[in-house]
Amino acid sequence: QVQLVQSGAEVKKPGASVKVSCKASGYTFISYYMHWVRQAPGQGLEWMGIINPNGGSTTYAQKFQGRVTMTRDTSTSTVYMELTSLRSDDTAVYYCAREERLWGQGTLVIVSS
Amino acid sequence: DIQMTQSPSSLSASVGDRVTITCQASQDISNYLNWYQQKPGKAPKLLIFGASNLETGVPSRFSGTGSGTDFTFTISSLQPEDIATYYCQQYDNLYTFGPGTKLEIK
Numbered sequence: 001q002v003q004l005v006q007s008g009a010e011v012k013k014p015g016a017s018v019k020v021s022c023k024a025s026g027y028t029f030i031s032y033y034m035h036w037v038r039q040a041p042g043q044g045l046e047w048m049g050i051i052n053p054n055g056g057s058t059t060y061a062q063k064f065q066g067r068v069t070m071t072r073d074t075s076t077s078t079v080y081m082e083l084t085s086l087r088s089d090d091t092a093v094y095y096c097a098r099e100e101r102l103w104g105q106g107t108l109v110i111v112s113s
Numbered sequence: 114d115i116q117m118t119q120s121p122s123s124l125s126a127s128v129g130d131r132v133t134i135t136c137q138a139s140q141d142i143s144n145y146l147n148w149y150q151q152k153p154g155k156a157p158k159l160l161i162f163g164a165s166n167l168e169t170g171v172p173s174r175f176s177g178t179g180s181g182t183d184f185t186f187t188i189s190s191l192q193p194e195d196i197a198t199y200y201c202q203q204y205d206n207l208y209t210f211g212p213g214t215k216l217e218i219k
Contacts, residue, residue: 035208037157045149045157045200047208061207062114095156100147101168103156 002026004096004104011110012086019082020107022096029077030054032099036070036081038092039106046092051079086111115139115203117211125219132188134214136179136201144180145205150197151213157200161186193218 007021022034036048049060051070058070064083072079079096086109093106116139126132136146144164149157159168161177164184174189188195196218201211 037210044198044213045151045202045210047202047210050208059207097156100159100162103158106156 002102004098004102006094006096006104006107009108009110011112014087014111014113016086016111017082017084018086018109019080020094020096020109022079022081022104024077024079024098027098029072029074034070034072034079035097035099036068037095037097039095040089040092043092048081048094053079083109088112115142115206115209117201117203117209119201119211119214121214122212123215123217125217126191127219128191128193130191132191132195132216134186134199134201136184136186136211138182138184138203138205141181142203142205145203146177146179146184147202147204148175148177148186149200149202150195151200152197160199191216191218 005023010018012018030053033050033052035050038046048064051058053072060068067084069082088111091111093108095106096104118137120135146164148161150160151157160171160175164179165177176187178185198213198215200213203209
Protein backbone atom coordinates (compact mmCIF):
# COMPACT_ATOMS: atom_id res chain seq x y z
CA GLN A 1 0.00 0.00 0.00
CA VAL A 2 0.96 3.64 -0.30
CA GLN A 3 3.04 4.51 2.73
CA LEU A 4 6.10 6.19 4.15
CA VAL A 5 8.11 4.28 6.74
CA GLN A 6 10.69 6.16 8.75
CA SER A 7 13.73 4.91 10.62
CA GLY A 8 13.71 4.33 14.34
CA ALA A 9 14.31 6.60 17.28
CA GLU A 10 17.77 8.04 17.86
CA VAL A 11 19.61 9.37 20.90
CA LYS A 12 22.48 11.70 20.13
CA LYS A 13 24.93 13.84 22.08
CA PRO A 14 25.14 17.60 21.54
CA GLY A 15 27.34 18.41 18.59
CA ALA A 16 26.65 15.11 16.83
CA SER A 17 24.72 14.54 13.62
CA VAL A 18 21.63 12.47 12.89
CA LYS A 19 20.39 11.01 9.62
CA VAL A 20 16.73 10.02 9.42
CA SER A 21 15.41 7.92 6.56
CA CYS A 22 11.97 7.77 4.98
CA LYS A 23 11.20 4.85 2.66
CA ALA A 24 8.35 5.29 0.23
CA SER A 25 6.30 2.47 -1.24
CA GLY A 26 3.17 1.97 -3.29
CA TYR A 27 3.60 4.91 -5.65
CA THR A 28 5.99 6.40 -8.18
CA PHE A 29 8.72 7.81 -5.96
CA ILE A 30 9.95 10.54 -8.28
CA SER A 31 6.49 11.96 -8.91
CA TYR A 32 6.00 13.70 -5.58
CA TYR A 33 8.01 16.20 -3.58
CA MET A 34 8.89 15.26 -0.01
CA HIS A 35 8.83 17.62 2.95
CA TRP A 36 10.49 17.31 6.34
CA VAL A 37 8.63 18.75 9.31
CA ARG A 38 9.58 18.56 12.96
CA GLN A 39 7.72 18.92 16.24
CA ALA A 40 9.44 19.52 19.56
CA PRO A 41 7.77 18.00 22.63
CA GLY A 42 4.51 19.83 23.36
CA GLN A 43 5.19 22.33 20.60
CA GLY A 44 3.85 23.11 17.13
CA LEU A 45 4.87 21.99 13.67
CA GLU A 46 7.98 23.43 12.04
CA TRP A 47 8.72 23.11 8.32
CA MET A 48 12.35 22.26 7.64
CA GLY A 49 12.62 21.87 3.92
CA ILE A 50 11.65 20.04 0.76
CA ILE A 51 13.31 17.76 -1.75
CA ASN A 52 12.31 16.91 -5.29
CA PRO A 53 13.10 13.20 -5.67
CA ASN A 54 13.22 13.73 -9.42
CA GLY A 55 16.63 15.30 -9.68
CA GLY A 56 17.29 15.87 -5.99
CA SER A 57 16.87 19.66 -5.83
CA THR A 58 16.25 21.01 -2.36
CA THR A 59 14.95 24.11 -0.60
CA TYR A 60 15.56 24.58 3.11
CA ALA A 61 13.98 26.85 5.69
CA GLN A 62 16.35 29.69 6.50
CA LYS A 63 16.57 28.54 10.12
CA PHE A 64 18.19 25.25 9.10
CA GLN A 65 20.38 26.38 6.22
CA GLY A 66 23.92 25.16 6.75
CA ARG A 67 22.87 22.45 9.20
CA VAL A 68 20.42 20.33 7.21
CA THR A 69 20.93 18.21 4.12
CA MET A 70 18.15 16.34 2.35
CA THR A 71 19.04 13.64 -0.13
CA ARG A 72 17.34 10.81 -1.94
CA ASP A 73 18.15 7.37 -3.29
CA THR A 74 15.90 6.54 -6.21
CA SER A 75 17.09 2.92 -6.26
CA THR A 76 15.48 2.32 -2.87
CA SER A 77 12.77 5.03 -2.98
CA THR A 78 14.20 6.56 0.16
CA VAL A 79 14.73 10.14 1.21
CA TYR A 80 17.09 11.18 3.97
CA MET A 81 17.34 14.16 6.27
CA GLU A 82 20.65 14.82 8.00
CA LEU A 83 20.91 17.44 10.72
CA THR A 84 24.33 18.38 12.07
CA SER A 85 25.67 20.22 15.12
CA LEU A 86 22.78 18.96 17.20
CA ARG A 87 21.62 20.93 20.23
CA SER A 88 19.18 20.03 22.97
CA ASP A 89 16.48 22.09 21.29
CA ASP A 90 16.69 19.82 18.25
CA THR A 91 14.95 17.17 20.36
CA ALA A 92 11.79 16.52 18.39
CA VAL A 93 9.75 14.13 16.32
CA TYR A 94 10.81 14.43 12.70
CA TYR A 95 8.26 13.67 9.98
CA CYS A 96 8.59 13.15 6.27
CA ALA A 97 5.51 14.05 4.26
CA ARG A 98 4.71 13.41 0.63
CA GLU A 99 3.37 16.81 -0.28
CA GLU A 100 0.49 17.49 2.13
CA ARG A 101 -1.37 14.24 2.22
CA LEU A 102 0.83 11.29 3.13
CA TRP A 103 2.95 11.37 6.26
CA GLY A 104 5.46 9.04 7.82
CA GLN A 105 4.99 7.79 11.35
CA GLY A 106 7.60 10.15 12.74
CA THR A 107 11.07 9.59 14.17
CA LEU A 108 11.94 10.74 17.67
CA VAL A 109 15.38 12.28 17.94
CA ILE A 110 16.60 13.00 21.46
CA VAL A 111 19.66 15.19 21.94
CA SER A 112 21.08 14.82 25.41
CA SER A 113 24.45 14.64 27.08
CA ASP B 114 9.55 35.10 5.70
CA ILE B 115 5.78 34.87 5.98
CA GLN B 116 4.55 34.63 9.57
CA MET B 117 1.28 32.97 10.52
CA THR B 118 -0.80 33.68 13.60
CA GLN B 119 -3.80 31.76 14.89
CA SER B 120 -6.46 32.52 17.43
CA PRO B 121 -7.44 31.39 19.87
CA SER B 122 -4.48 29.29 21.03
CA SER B 123 -6.91 27.03 22.83
CA LEU B 124 -10.63 26.69 23.17
CA SER B 125 -13.14 24.58 25.00
CA ALA B 126 -16.51 23.80 23.41
CA SER B 127 -19.43 21.44 23.84
CA VAL B 128 -20.49 18.64 21.52
CA GLY B 129 -22.72 20.16 18.86
CA ASP B 130 -21.22 23.64 19.12
CA ARG B 131 -20.05 25.64 16.13
CA VAL B 132 -16.31 26.22 16.45
CA THR B 133 -14.32 28.86 14.59
CA ILE B 134 -10.56 29.34 14.39
CA THR B 135 -8.89 32.23 12.63
CA CYS B 136 -5.52 32.38 10.92
CA GLN B 137 -3.74 35.49 9.72
CA ALA B 138 -0.77 35.76 7.39
CA SER B 139 1.79 38.55 7.63
CA GLN B 140 1.35 39.25 3.91
CA ASP B 141 -1.00 38.40 1.07
CA ILE B 142 -0.90 34.65 0.39
CA SER B 143 -3.90 34.56 -1.96
CA ASN B 144 -5.62 31.24 -1.16
CA TYR B 145 -2.45 29.21 -0.60
CA LEU B 146 -3.52 27.94 2.79
CA ASN B 147 -4.00 24.49 4.27
CA TRP B 148 -5.67 23.40 7.49
CA TYR B 149 -4.49 20.30 9.37
CA GLN B 150 -5.80 18.29 12.30
CA GLN B 151 -3.33 16.60 14.64
CA LYS B 152 -4.28 14.18 17.37
CA PRO B 153 -1.82 13.32 20.17
CA GLY B 154 0.94 11.01 19.07
CA LYS B 155 -0.19 11.07 15.44
CA ALA B 156 0.98 12.76 12.27
CA PRO B 157 -1.02 15.74 11.01
CA LYS B 158 -3.92 15.12 8.66
CA LEU B 159 -4.85 17.48 5.85
CA LEU B 160 -8.45 18.69 6.12
CA ILE B 161 -8.66 21.76 3.87
CA PHE B 162 -6.45 22.86 0.98
CA GLY B 163 -6.53 26.02 -1.09
CA ALA B 164 -8.24 27.79 1.84
CA SER B 165 -11.67 26.31 1.17
CA ASN B 166 -11.39 22.93 -0.54
CA LEU B 167 -12.38 19.93 1.54
CA GLU B 168 -9.95 17.03 1.27
CA THR B 169 -11.43 13.76 0.05
CA GLY B 170 -12.97 11.75 2.86
CA VAL B 171 -13.11 14.62 5.35
CA PRO B 172 -16.54 15.18 6.91
CA SER B 173 -18.52 18.11 5.57
CA ARG B 174 -18.82 19.68 9.04
CA PHE B 175 -15.30 21.03 8.41
CA SER B 176 -14.97 24.11 6.22
CA GLY B 177 -12.60 26.93 5.44
CA THR B 178 -12.91 30.41 4.01
CA GLY B 179 -10.75 33.41 3.31
CA SER B 180 -8.12 34.82 1.00
CA GLY B 181 -5.33 37.34 1.15
CA THR B 182 -4.30 37.57 4.79
CA ASP B 183 -7.34 36.47 6.78
CA PHE B 184 -8.70 32.94 6.97
CA THR B 185 -11.30 31.08 8.99
CA PHE B 186 -11.71 27.40 9.80
CA THR B 187 -15.08 26.17 11.06
CA ILE B 188 -16.47 22.99 12.54
CA SER B 189 -20.22 23.33 12.15
CA SER B 190 -21.19 20.84 14.84
CA LEU B 191 -18.40 19.67 17.14
CA GLN B 192 -18.05 15.91 17.59
CA PRO B 193 -16.05 14.14 20.31
CA GLU B 194 -13.60 12.79 17.73
CA ASP B 195 -12.72 16.36 16.68
CA ILE B 196 -10.65 16.87 19.81
CA ALA B 197 -7.23 17.73 18.43
CA THR B 198 -4.88 20.58 17.65
CA TYR B 199 -5.53 22.44 14.42
CA TYR B 200 -2.84 24.16 12.35
CA CYS B 201 -2.98 26.48 9.38
CA GLN B 202 -0.10 26.44 6.90
CA GLN B 203 0.75 28.85 4.11
CA TYR B 204 2.39 27.61 0.92
CA ASP B 205 2.56 30.82 -1.10
CA ASN B 206 6.25 31.36 -0.32
CA LEU B 207 7.92 28.25 1.01
CA TYR B 208 5.88 26.84 3.88
CA THR B 209 4.99 28.12 7.34
CA PHE B 210 2.72 26.66 9.98
CA GLY B 211 0.65 28.65 12.39
CA PRO B 212 1.22 28.02 16.10
CA GLY B 213 -1.84 25.82 16.46
CA THR B 214 -5.19 25.85 18.24
CA LYS B 215 -5.86 23.18 20.85
CA LEU B 216 -9.51 22.19 20.91
CA GLU B 217 -10.98 20.56 24.00
CA ILE B 218 -14.43 19.33 24.97
CA LYS B 219 -16.22 21.32 27.66
